Amino acid sequence: MKKLIMLAAAPTVLALAACGPDSAVEEQGDALEERADAVEDYGDDQAAALEEMADEAPTDAREDALNARAEEIDDIGDDRADALNEVADEME
Numbered sequence: 001m002k003k004l005i006m007l008a009a010a011p012t013v014l015a016l017a018a019c020g021p022d023s024a025v026e027e028q029g030d031a032l033e034e035r036a037d038a039v040e041d042y043g044d045d046q047a048a049a050l051e052e053m054a055d056e057a058p059t060d061a062r063e064d065a066l067n068a069r070a071e072e073i074d075d076i077g078d079d080r081a082d083a084l085n086e087v088a089d090e091m092e
Helices: 002-019 024-055 060-091
Strands: none
Touching: 024 060
16 A cells, blocks of 8 residues: 555656755745735734724614725735735646
């Protein structure tokens, strides 16, 4: 069974070995992808904080305003992360 697993994994290992180290541009692309993840996470965290504030809002109008702002912030983070990922994809 172990031999079968090793044989099944061999093409993947060989393909990865054949790729060699990333070029400087590919490494920059990887760094951009990491930055995109951080931007998206930050937007998610900020939106979650606003949603928590909305849950405790004294009026329905304030709750609605906070939830709307939370959605805007989440969308901004997602859009920025998507833009960074597009640039990163072009670099790889």
